[in-house]
Amino acid sequence: MLPGVVGLIQATEIIKLILEDGIPLIGRLLLYDAMKMKFKEVRVRKDPECALCGEHPSVTELVDYQAFCDIHLPGPVPPIDINEDLYELSPQEFKTAIEQDPSAVLVDVRERFEWDICRIDGARLLPLSKFDPDTCGLDPESSIYLYCYMGKRSMLALKELKRAGFNNLKNLTGGIDLWAVEVDSDMPRY
């Protein structure tokens, strides 16, 4: 319902601009919090240093927005470089492997709210947001089978484990979303 409220405020402001009437939301940022049911207004000002509309603009034409937005956190260490294909298993291969491997440990690196929607039986939850190979309690000698929603986050976790000395690692290609399509049709998709 949130987009309805916000979209209609946007519509109201557009009509006011067209009618050239009322006090437009220029220089004011309106914040709406549905849970608290509060509106807050923040004054926003033109920045004289602005790269676009400031006094000495550096952006004088359209730029490469993909490059501009592709900045990464200065994290402690970037993920290690491995041949990811060697660790990927299709949902069916993944299923067979965990059934046949007695030392298999199934790890779900999604967040708890996702875990609450659906999960693969027998998995343990170790969210990537708090993932630490040294304190997660996993045994480097066991076979670790990782999955997340689409397969990307679990690959990051896999690389962390690899760096920490784990060797028997597998990743569910396409994550639990593809698992729901190819292995377990009773599982909900989100």
Add this chain to the structure above:
Amino acid sequence: MKLNNEEINRYSRHLTLPEVGMAGQLKMKEAKVLMIGAGGLGSPLGMYLGAVGVGKLGLVDFDVVDHTNLHRQIAHASADEGRSKVDSLRDTILAGNPNIEVEVYNIRLERKNVLELFHQYDIIADGSDNFETRYLINDAAYFTKKPLVSASIFRFQGQITIFAPKSGGPCYRCLYSEPPPAALVPS
């Protein structure tokens, strides 16, 4: 430009408001608004702008209606699943008010197409869902001197403002000189 008798009857509750009146209703009929995004924000936005009689709406979106959109993108019905969002939204808008013109652009907004598009409209409405597009829209609106009515939502919170640097207000870059690092961008 004039209103026909059906329009006069349709908009009669506007026409009797002194703040709108015939002059205001004609301003709306002459107005051209370009909406970026035909999803959660674009649905109510387009439906209302169409219903009140904004003469021309442009809809930009390259996405198709997905099952998981239906609970909030109210212009799209279950039967629209798999259709392009702009087509679906256009049909909903025109079903409500056939007097207006709706132009659809089933494209991804890019550096090479944005300026030509913005030149054809009076007001830009941003309901996009990523930072790249927000900066692109901001810069293009500035270069084409169009007011940008900007809205965004995240979880249970929404933000709305108008960026109109030509009228003395800030632009999006004045508020956010740099995008958040990729790792912090919610997907």
